[in-house]
Amino acid sequence: MAATATMALAGLGAAGSASAQGVDRSVRGLVGIGLTGGGDKLATVQWSNGDSTNINAGGQFDLRAGVDVRLGETPFSLQASLGWFAQRAGGTNGSVTFERFPLELMGSWRAADNFRLGAGVRRTGDAKLKGRGAASNIGTTTFKGEVGGVLEGEWLFARIYGLALRAVSEEYKAPNGEKADGSHIGLRFSVYF
Numbered sequence: 001m002a003a004t005a006t007m008a009l010a011g012l013g014a015a016g017s018a019s020a021q022g023v024d025r026s027v028r029g030l031v032g033i034g035l036t037g038g039g040d041k042l043a044t045v046q047w048s049n050g051d052s053t054n055i056n057a058g059g060q061f062d063l064r065a066g067v068d069v070r071l072g073e074t075p076f077s078l079q080a081s082l083g084w085f086a087q088r089a090g091g092t093n094g095s096v097t098f099e100r101f102p103l104e105l106m107g108s109w110r111a112a113d114n115f116r117l118g119a120g121v122r123r124t125g126d127a128k129l130k131g132r133g134a135a136s137n138i139g140t141t142t143f144k145g146e147v148g149g150v151l152e153g154e155w156l157f158a159r160i161y162g163l164a165l166r167a168v169s170e171e172y173k174a175p176n177g178e179k180a181d182g183s184h185i186g187l188r189f190s191v192y193f
Helices: 002-021
Strands: 026-037 041-046 052-056 061-070 076-091 094-100 102-112 115-124 127-133 140-145 147-157 161-169 171-173 179-181 184-192
Touching: 026 076, 026 161, 041 094, 041 127, 052 076, 052 094, 061 184, 076 115, 102 147
Parallel strands: none
Antiparallel strands: 026 061, 026 184, 041 052, 061 076, 076 094, 076 102, 094 127, 102 115, 115 147, 127 140, 140 171, 147 161, 161 184, 171 179
C-alpha cells in the first residue's frame, strides 16, 4: 500500500512539475481533520459506572494529508491523500482502538466558485482492533481492507479552507472470512496550502 501511495503522490507531483513547462496546473498540499459515524459494531467497552461505548467500523476520527491538483483552467481537479482513521475508547485501566490508514484518489468538479463535488476510490490496508489492559480480553484482530467508494461535497471558503460532507462505502474482512461494513458519513475540515 505504501508503494501505491508513493506512486500516486509522485504522479501528482509530476503533473505539478508540468506547470513549470508551460502547462497551467495548480498544485497544493492539503491537511484535514474529520469526524465520522457509521459502520458495524466491532466491540463494546463497558465502563465501571455502567455506561458503555461502541467501537464501530466507520468511526470516528479522520486525519489526512495529501496533494490537490487543479487541471489548468478547467473546473476539474484530482486529489490523492493518505490518512489515519481511528476510534478509541479508553480509561485509566485499559483501552480499545480500531485503527486504519486509508489511501484515497478522487476527482472533483467545481460546480461553483466556492463549491465542488467529488467522487473517488478508497483503499484501506490492514485495520487493527486492539484491546489493552482491562480490555485485553478483546485481543488483537487484523481486518483486511477492500476497495471502496467516496462521494463528497465541499464548500471552499477564504481560498484555503474547505468544509466537506462525505459518504464512504467500504468493507473489512475478518480472519474468519466474515465482513464488517465500514460505511460511514462524515464532516471534514481541510486546509490547502
